[in-house]
Amino acid sequence: MSFLRRYVLPVLASAVLISTTGTVRAQETVPNLRDAARDSYIFTYPLVMMYRTMFLQAIDATSPSFSGGMGVWLHLGVATPADTDIVTPNNDTPYSYAWVDLRSEPWVLTLPAIEAERFYTSQWDDLWGHVLDNAGSVNDGNGGVSVLLAGPDWAGDLPAGIDRVIRDESRFLGTLTRTQLLPDGGMDAVEAIQNGYALRPLSASLDQPAPRPQSRLTGCPGRTARKRGLRTGTTSPVFCRLSRRTLRIAGPTPRSRSSGSCRESRSTVLPLTRKRRPICAPGSTMHARSWPTRRAN
Incomplete structure (x- = not known):
């Protein structure tokens, strides 16, 4: 309050x-x-929190959690007490994470075939925090699958060789993909499977020219201090400014477009932040932590 x-x-x-x-x-x-x-x-x-996570993992190259950019996987090993990003990490299924920008074109997710006794799942969330789908063992089996990750404005035909579509509502998607660790093969087997996970823009998959890229995202608009405020701590005006920014990037989702809270958010947050100058100060709980066991792909 x-x-x-x-x-x-x-x-x-x-x-x-x-x-x-x-x-x-x-x-x-x-x-x-x-x-x-x-x-x-x-x-x-x-x-705001999903945008913050995406910013730290896929946009800010100085962040300890940076994966390498959009469409780049970062594979993690077995968690230790030093790994504090996930409150209760699951060591039975080491994590892989990545983000994709769907504003220009869809991306293609490819999962390799794995053993029948092993479990894997590729969970995809939009910027609103909605879990949209889980490609992998439960929905697709263990024989491998190719899935098109498409934004709300894409209206093309499903290309040959792609099994199905995951439709995004916010033009950005993030994944927390899990690969089961079994006694037989240990982490070597897990890493071999993780290295088989692939993300490619649709144009690259079809060997076609890439569409014109959208503008590059930055963190908190303005000075370096504001960007640093997003990474190491913020006061409430920064939260309001990011609310306004992320609402414009993501837009209201179809499932919430008619809700009163959506209308109130646009009428309250946007005017409130339009002329206010963010104050970026350290000391809040919004900060980045390192992943000592991470492994870039």
Whole structure:
């Protein structure tokens, strides 16, 4: 609630009271503003946190969690006490993660064939935190699969050799792919399977010219200090600015497009942050941690 009391409510209240003609009294407005601010914060929180994760893993080359960019896998081994990014890591299935930008074109995910007794799953989430699909053992078996990762605006035909489509709602997708660790073969077998995971733009898969790339994403717009604020800590104005930014990047999802919280988020967060200058200060819990057991592909 300190976020609401210190930043959101004063600005919102001032904006509304200045723009009114006296028909709305302050005592009638403040409770509604408090509800709208709370709902907007809750609504945009997963979006901002997913963007933060994508920024640290696929955009900011100085981050300890950087994978190498969009479409680049980072494979992890067995977790140790030094690995703190995942609260309760599962050592039965070492992780691989990657991100793809679907604004220009779809990407093709390829999983290799594995033994019948082994389990693997490639979970794909959008920027809203929705788990869209899991390619792998449960949905596709262990014989290998090729899946098209497509954005909401793609309307092409499914190319030959691709089994099915995972349709994104936010133009960016991230995966947390898990590969079962078995006594037979140990981590060597897991790493061999991880090295078989592939992500390629559709144009490269079809040996066609690539479409014009979209603008490169940066972290917190503006000065280096603001970018550093996203990585090492933020105050609430930075959260509001990122809410506005990520809403424009992702857009409301189909499943939430008609919701009141979506409308409140756009009407509350966007005007609130349009002219406010972010203050990036260290000390919050939003920070990057290293993955000592990571292995780039």
